[in-house]
Amino acid sequence: DKGGHKHFMAKEIAEQPTVIAEALGHYLSKSDEIRLPDPAIDFSQVERITMVACGTAFLACLTAKYWFEQIARLPVEVDVASEFRYREPPIPGKSVALFVSQSGETADTLAALRYCDGKADKIVSVVNVPESSIARESDLALPIHAGVEIGVASTKAFTCQLTVLFLLALKAATDRGELSEEARQDHLAQLRRLPALMSEALEQNDAVRETARKLANARDVLFLGRGPLYPLAHEGALKLKEISYIHAEAYASGELKHGPIALIDEEVPVVVMAPRDTLFDKTVSNMQEVMARKGKVILISDRGGLSEASEGVWDTVVMPDVSDAVAPILYALPAQLLAYHTAVAKGTDVDQPRNLAKSVTVE
Ligand code: F6R
DSSP states (O other): OOTTOSSHHHHHHHTHHHHHHHHHHHHBOTTOOBOOOSSOOOOTTOOEEEEEEOHHHHHHHHHHHHHHHHTTOOOEEEEEHHHHHHHOOOOOTTEEEEEEESSSOOHHHHHHHHHHTTTSSEEEEEESOTTSHHHHTSSEEEEOOOOOOOSSSOSHHHHHHHHHHHHHHHHHHHHTTOOOHHHHHHHHHHHHHHHHHHHHHHTTHHHHHHHHHHHTTOSEEEEEEOTTHHHHHHHHHHHHHHHHOOEEEEEEGGGGGGTGGGGOSTTOEEEEEOOSSTTHHHHHHHHHHHHHTTOEEEEEEEHHHHHHHOTTOSEEEEEOOOOTTTHHHHHHHHHHHHHHHHHHHHTOOSSSOTTOOSSOOOO
């Protein structure tokens, strides 16, 4: 049942305010305690987190690295499962190995988990299917409560993964004495506002559809972001290529001038994800380098950011104000909508893109 939507993907994008509220309800008590399922986990003596996943789940891990490092001051290693498992990396004893998987059945991720079993101190997983192999073989499985996801391109599972990982980073920061009560309250207040902010972001649906019409004619699209928006740039590019079949790549804004800027001309749209955060001015100057080479910029930012920097851009998408840390969860929505509407404009099979399967149980 698509609930009145044309595609499961559209339904699942629209469900995000509800499922995020649901996930928060499972993990946050009324008095703002973070409640994890048993057995209890304590990050105070942990020396490293090793995060492993595939595809979109891997990009959730890359985003979470910023949170674990910046908020919990915990060293993080992230890798795609198919590389990690064959690299046979050393795993220090005082480490947590963390596996993220919507299906909980991805073959490479499961093999990476089995590799870490007996080496890492704890095996933790973040899954959507609690009965899955990855959940069963973990010491601690954290369900994301996204509900069944049918569209092959992951949307609501991604933002629920991010939400659970963010809560886990806050829990780690608290265990390690790295988080003041005030900072903790600020982060939780932002999370509690997230469903409402997401609803506001989804009001941009019609505007994004117009933008996507223009993107549908592109052969290549670049995505730029900095800080926690850099992994999200990768997620925007992945979504676009998997359902619209347009070639898309992501770069850290600051890396552009080290090579990829050679690609820019008037044929290449560049999607810039830039909330007005502490790195905003740097990203804007990278964006201006793109425009100076006739690149067509689509700037996704908040009102303040757009009023400061939208001169000369091709198109804009406005987002509500949000904290730096929570921004990647919110900015996932315009990235998903952009891919969705571009695919619809091109007439591709949105829910069943060619060559892809929902659960990848072969290596
Ligand atoms: C992209 C997508 C895939 C999956 C990847 C991992 O939209 O859906 O990249 O994220 O195959 O799948 P899970 O999370 O089931 O391990």
